[in-house]
Amino acid sequence: MLSKIVRTVANQLMLFILIFGLYLIMHGHDSPGGGFQGGAVVASGVVMLLVAFGSGGIIKWLRLRRLTAVACCGALIFLGLALAGTGTTFFHNFLLGTPVFGDIPPPGPGPSHVWSGGIIPLMEIAIGFTVMAGLSAVVLAMARFSSGEEIEE
Amino acid sequence: MSVLDYGYAVWAPIVWIVALIVIGAIVLIWRSRGRKDYKKGTTQSDIFLSGIKVPAEEQRHVKADNIYWGFFEALKGFYNVMMKPHTGIVNDYILWFVAVVAITVLILVLAQ
Amino acid sequence: MEQISVNFPFLAAVLLVGIALYIIVFRRNLIKLVMGIAILSSGINLFLVSLGYRTGGVAPIYTDVPEGPMVLPVPQALTLTSIVISVAVLALMLTLVVHIYRHTGDIDAKKSRILKG
């Protein structure tokens, strides 16, 4: 555990890191970013907390079991969305043209258009949660591992 | 269906199995006409080791290391050479990989 | 001169691959070996992403798009996938190195080896 200043700053910064990560995830389909990048940013926030508070404190409220469950759920949602299109083909973008994320943004100069892309933004969110939970789990597991504890399942 | 025809030779497993059964039957019949005065459990079935005392049953099993001893003794030089590259060090595996890729690329580019 | 500047990323990529292979082959320290593989994947990622460069092309983002031809984002997608995969591979490798260190007390490829022959 590091000094109080570091811990306070880490506490405050975590909020911004979370917001930035979620922003990257949400805008992955119409601007640079995406599920992996956003998830990695959030996981880097977890690394920061880990450094500031030490693995003992974090592990109490970030359980590996829960993180695994979130990662698996994200992956399942992703695959479920892909499977839902199997009426036409696997990975078919069946939401395009519907009221849900169905718009097609006009090409040319203009603001970012979030409400577009069909299943892609939904998939980005699913991937985002998978990566967020998965990378955090890896980092946490390795931190506990190097501190000498055995990892239970 | 069962026959594999190579156009050069024919492999028919069912014919082979039938032949095996027939030959096996002949061999068994032949065997049953052999000497009848062999008895198990008497001194007839005891092990004779040039008069040396026979070791206990557990000691008599030939361990894997001792099987084909002559073969390995004769090929000692070959195995010494073979063991040298099998270091078990992961770096060497990659070294072999790099070397083989380099040679393959050279052969393919020159053959083109 | 322009030729050289266009080809510069490729030279850098080949240089990185060469350095990485040198490290992987000649460094017995397992952590350094993992670093070598990380450099190897960076070199190849650099190579892939350089393939997508087109002089005068613009980034393939539909909003706020300037005039001009867009580049095909396939090499970028390939690079991103490759990065994701190498993250997983490197994490796995480091975990295994930690395990090896715990079992044998050494991270030297030669001293920590059990299986051979």
Next chain:
Amino acid sequence: MHYLVTHSPALIVALPLLAAFATPLISRAGPRVRNIFNLVVLGMTAFLVAILAVDVHAVGIRVYTFGATLPEMALPGGYTVPVRIMFEVDGMSIFMGIVITTVALAAFTYSLQFLKGQSGQPRFYSLMMLLYVGMMGLAFTGDMFNMFVFLEIASIAGTGLAAYRTRMADAVEGGFKYIVISAVSALMVLFAIGVLYAQYNVLSIAALAHYMDYTMLDMMALGLLAGAFVMKLAGVPLHMWAPDTYTVAPAGTTPMILAASYTSMYALYRVTFTLYGAHIDTRAIGWVVIIVGVLSMFIGVMMAVHQTDIKRMMAYHAISQGGYMLLGVGVGLAVIADPVALANYGRDAINGGIFHIINHVFYKAMLFMTAEAIFFRIGTRDTNKMGGLARNMKWTTAFYAIGALAISGIPPFNGFASKLLIYQAVLRFNPVLSAIAMFVSLVTLASFAKVFYSAFTGPEMPAYREVKEVPRSMIIGMGILAACIIFFGIFPGLVVDTIVAPATEALINQAAYINAVMGAVP
């Protein structure tokens, strides 16, 4: 039914992937639910593979384009290059699918009781499913980059499985070696893919083969690809990781990792036959494959006789048997440009090489399972410490004997059929190679006889008086494979005609593979 057939290429990969991610959640409901769930998913996948196999053999190559409005629409109107990711399933792909699925069924059944009471089982089944996905994807993909992705998925899952028993120092080491060689070879594959993409701006195998100019850079890419895949399939002199990894992997997974090696062999054939094919001078690459094959056969078997660790010996035999496959297919590859030689013996040689894949995966998977059954009961792999096990482990002994006879090419088991096919085809290409192959078979028999003698026969050892036969699911797992071995041995003609000959045809007929995607493009 039509719907299922149409979508089966995607579903075969998607269902196990779904199961892989659902397993950690479902195992909270208890181990029994998890096992049934996994077996059901695998059974459904096996059914899909079966109907897809019937369809591919009856109709021809099936293309599945992801995300398109029609699965068959690889080229949307007006395009001259395919823009979407696609699967392309031909005779060779479905052949690998059948091999992998059968092994996976046997391996899962075997693992059910093998793992009883061990920790981390959800992870184990997840990784098994993931490895299965990686192999099936590699076999079905029609896209170079996807090939790399599935190769990496299979490597990561395989590493997780090889190092599953992390409490054992050698298991971790074997896993680490596997991931290092996998990562380096996969990155070389990616490098080669980059080189190809730089010139032709396409990734689909069919489109690449259609547009390829066979420049010097292409030949360098072929060298990189061939080297990387030979590394992954453990051909001498790139074989040294295989004994380390196969030895330490737990029982049910060794056959899966073995199958993953042969999936890499499939990738090598796909690249050399379909991507490059008869347009290059195939004698060079053909002889490279033949030389690697002969070296693998000879050095693999000579190292195997020397081993005292039972699984290590079998691993070296896996290398040696891989040499037979490479020899057979290499001969076919060397003469592919010569129609007379191809009709005379080339086709037979490829038939033999491919038939040997399925035979070898079956008997070697079973042999690994028997070795692990022994380890399960007596806790050692060292043949020096074994003896008299046949008294108490009758089923295991019987399965070992069947496997040993099959691998040595003793009739009427399946190994003989494919080996005879290879011998007589190679004899007409080069008699010396055929003689080496026969000698290797002899040494194989000798080394299996050595282990049979030292482990199973002999007087009862006092330490193993209380040893029992292994649990039923393990016997069933081995029994599935033993039944396949005997069936393939008695009906080799049927197997060659139904699944092997279409695979050979798919490899030789490069134009059909290209036309299935690029048919409309001149």
